[in-house]
Amino acid sequence: MEHPIPPSLLQALKKHKYHLVGKHSAVKRCKWLYESIIHDRACYKQKFYGIKSHQCIQMSPSLFYCTQQCLFCWRAQSGDLQIKWGEMKLPNWDSPQEIVEGSLKAQAKILSGYGGNPKANWQKLTEALTPRHAAISLTGEPTLYGHIGELIRVFHNRGLTTYLVSNGTLPSKLAELSEEPTQLYISVCAPNEKVFKRVCRPQIPKAWVKLTETLTMLPSFRCPTVIRMTLVKGHNTEAIDEYAELVERADPTYIEAKAYMHVGFSSLRLDYRKMPQHKEIRDFAEGLAERTGYSIIDESVESRVVLLNKS
Ligand code: SF4
Numbered sequence: 351m352e353h354p355i356p357p358s359l360l361q362a363l364k365k366h367k368y369h370l371v372g373k374h375s376a377v378k379r380c381k382w383l384y385e386s387i388i389h390d391r392a393c394y395k396q397k398f399y400g401i402k403s404h405q406c407i408q409m410s411p412s413l414f415y416c417t418q419q420c421l422f423c424w425r426a427q428s429g430d431l432q433i434k435w436g437e438m439k440l441p442n443w444d445s446p447q448e449i450v451e452g453s454l455k456a457q458a459k460i461l462s463g464y465g466g467n468p469k470a471n472w473q474k475l476t477e478a479l480t481p482r483h484a485a486i487s488l489t490g491e492p493t494l495y496g497h498i499g500e501l502i503r504v505f506h507n508r509g510l511t512t513y514l515v516s517n518g519t520l521p522s523k524l525a526e527l528s529e530e531p532t533q534l535y536i537s538v539c540a541p542n543e544k545v546f547k548r549v550c551r552p553q554i555p556k557a558w559v560k561l562t563e564t565l566t567m568l569p570s571f572r573c574p575t576v577i578r579m580t581l582v583k584g585h586n587t588e589a590i591d592e593y594a595e596l597v598e599r600a601d602p603t604y605i606e607a608k609a610y611m612h613v614g615f616s617s618l619r620l621d622y623r624k625m626p627q628h629k630e631i632r633d634f635a636e637g638l639a640e641r642t643g644y645s646i647i648d649e650s651v652e653s654r655v656v657l658l659n660k661s
Pocket residue numbers: 380381382383393394395396401402403404406407408485
């Protein structure tokens with residue numbers, strides 16, 4: 351049975367510039383798409399990995415659904431805005447083809463707004479009309495979507511690369527992916543179960559155990575893997591030894607240590623002073639490097655993120 355999403359939530363999301371696609375997916379213009387076309391400034395992933403910001407679609411197939419309610423998350427969570435819905439009451443899923451076509455159309459609509467902007471870089475705008483990358487990362491847990499491997503495959507068949515960003519609480523879904531993404535991100539935003547329960551607020555049983563299962567499975571992926579740590583001042587920046595143990599277990603290609611940013615609906619839950627400064631992220635990353643075989647290879651001061659890989 352379908353569980354309807356409250357119209358007031360849909361209105362709030364539209365106001366926040368989410369372009370709804372089908373019943374449960376969305377595209378949202380990334381700030382860096384705008385910055386790239388208008389000010390020739392790209393996101394840190396262009397710097398780190400070569401993803402072109404102006405040709406990137408930021409999307410989610412699981413807009414309303416997640417296994418966690420992280421304090422720092424920018425998505426609207428049930429209970430924010432006094433609007434409630436079942437975040438684990440999953441719908442009848444749209445097909446991957448519908449989601450990909452709808453996402454490409456939504457991106458084209460977003461880009462049509464730049465046509466009259468005299469500051470737009472015309473070469474980039476022309477290139478942007480052919481997206482090359484899908485960041486399956488916008489909001490929600492994408493592995494809840496029932497055809498996630500097929501969605502990745504359809505994007506690949508359309509000539510796009512993909513990043514899949516998961517919270518790792520559904521290891522069986524990751525194990526049975528019919529197509530790997532171009533790069534797989536697993537969020538590790540707590541050093542231990544106690545902090546995990548407080549900061550990531552899981553909505554399913556044994557979520558911590560499941561996350562550690564995912565970490566154990568990570569070396570079996572052929573694609574590059576990333577452990578993403580979103581750090582919130584006073585909440586999850588301690589116990590670096592325990593973070594190092596989790597890294598050892600997962601053996602990722604990269605680690606991204608990143609500051610919480612006071613954006614989206616997270617501002618309803620956290621004060622802006624909970625954003626760590628870049629120096630605090632750098633100190634954390636240095637601590638991690640000392641305890642693991644990883645080295646700092648790059649950083650973006652503006653985005654408050656430090657990249658490490660295995661030396
Ligand atoms: S990779 Fe992420 S930050 Fe960069 S343009 Fe795409 S969605 Fe935005």
